[in-house]
Amino acid sequence: MNEFIITEKFTKCYGKVSAVQDLDLTVYAGEIFGFLGPNGAGKTTTIRVMTTLTKPTSGRVQIKGFDVVKDADKVKKLIGVVQQHLSLDRDLTVRENMEFHARLHHIGSSERKRRINELLTYVELNDFADRMVDTLSGGMKKRAAIVCSLIHEPEVLFLDEPTVGLDAQARRRLWDLVRRLNADGTTIFLTTHYIEEAEALCGRVGIMHHGQLIALDTPLELRKKLGAVTVETLVDNKETRYQYFADRAAATRYVQSLPPEAKTIIIRDSNLEDVFVEQTGQKVGDN
Numbered sequence: 689m690n691e692f693i694i695t696e697k698f699t700k701c702y703g704k705v706s707a708v709q710d711l712d713l714t715v716y717a718g719e720i721f722g723f724l725g726p727n728g729a730g731k732t733t734t735i736r737v738m739t740t741l742t743k744p745t746s747g748r749v750q751i752k753g754f755d756v757v758k759d760a761d762k763v764k765k766l767i768g769v770v771q772q773h774l775s776l777d778r779d780l781t782v783r784e785n786m787e788f789h790a791r792l793h794h795i796g797s798s799e800r801k802r803r804i805n806e807l808l809t810y811v812e813l814n815d816f817a818d819r820m821v822d823t824l825s826g827g828m829k830k831r832a833a834i835v836c837s838l839i840h841e842p843e844v845l846f847l848d849e850p851t852v853g854l855d856a857q858a859r860r861r862l863w864d865l866v867r868r869l870n871a872d873g874t875t876i877f878l879t880t881h882y883i884e885e886a887e888a889l890c891g892r893v894g895i896m897h898h899g900q901l902i903a904l905d906t907p908l909e910l911r912k913k914l915g916a917v918t919v920e921t922l923v924d925n926k927e928t929r930y931q932y933f934a935d936r937a938a939a940t941r942y943v944q945s946l947p948p949e950a951k952t953i954i955i956r957d958s959n960l961e962d963v964f965v966e967q968t969g970q971k972v973g974d975n
């Protein structure tokens with residue numbers, strides 16, 4: 689596997705706050721890599737540094753061997769980024785927004801036309817190409833932002849919280865688009881605070897907490913390391929205790945060994961929320 693994004697002791701401080709602390713991370717070409725963590729964990733800061741929007745305080749960040757500070761121009765050609773808050777001009781049409789992005793990348797007029805039409809078809813926005821962005825649904829706006837960021841054919845696409853604010857259907861549709869882009873050769877680095885998004889979409893997941901990487905692996909391995917099966921027991925009728933077991937048989941044996949007055953709530957598959965709670969004592973949704 690080719691190393692595509694490499695960070696070495698990457699740290700970003702804002703005053704006394706370490707938004708990201710000593711991050712060592714490798715993302716491989718062809719991955720859908722997910723950065724999972726609650727608000728304030730350092731996800732956006734990481735994307736901003738990787739995409740040259742801000743500089744690291746210390747350490748090194750490289751994209752395909754190019755340093756994000758020293759070789760920013762080369763990095764910019766390799767990357768596309770969709771920020772959490774829409775960077776589209778709402779008073780322009782989808783096509784006009786795409787034109788604008790294409791011009792920023794100095795793409796000539798006939799090539800521009802070809803790529804715009806191809807991308808509009810790719811994300812099924814043909815019928816909406818000449819509508820003002822402001823009049824589109826949330827899911828369409830997001831797809832429009834994605835095609836703008838793809839106009840220069842980047843090798844890696846960064847998506848910051850791509851499905852916040854989308855309804856369930858639009859979210860699934862966006863997941864499918866991300867999978868399709870990845871299958872067609874684009875490496876994906878996305879951030880999310882949705883457990884199910886990381887589990888559904890990402891080959892590997894890094895879990896962030898207060899600027900630190902606290903876990904890194906495939907969702908399956910992360911669950912296995914914790915114990916693939918979780919038993920939730922209500923203690924004294926007020927506090928839920930979580931215990932983790934290698935498999936259902938072990939979990940069932942444990943439940944059968946409990947005194948009759950113990951109230952077992954549920955036996956279920958462990959998930960990344962459990963991994964996070966176990967490491968931090970908090971839930972991903974907590975601030």
Ligand SMILES: Nc1ncnc2c1ncn2[C@@H]1O[C@H](COP(=O)(O)OP(=O)(O)O)[C@@H](O)[C@H]1O
Nearest residue numbers: 702705707725726727728729730731732733734
């Ligand atoms: N421009 C900034 N100025 C000061 N502090 C910032 C700035 N950007 C982020 N931070 C702080 O850095 C930490 C990480 O923020 P961020 O990267 O936005 O986290 P996330 O995207 O995971 O929610 C937070 O404590 C946040 O308040």
Ligand SMILES: [Mg+2]
Nearest residue numbers: 731732733772
């Ligand atoms: Mg963020």
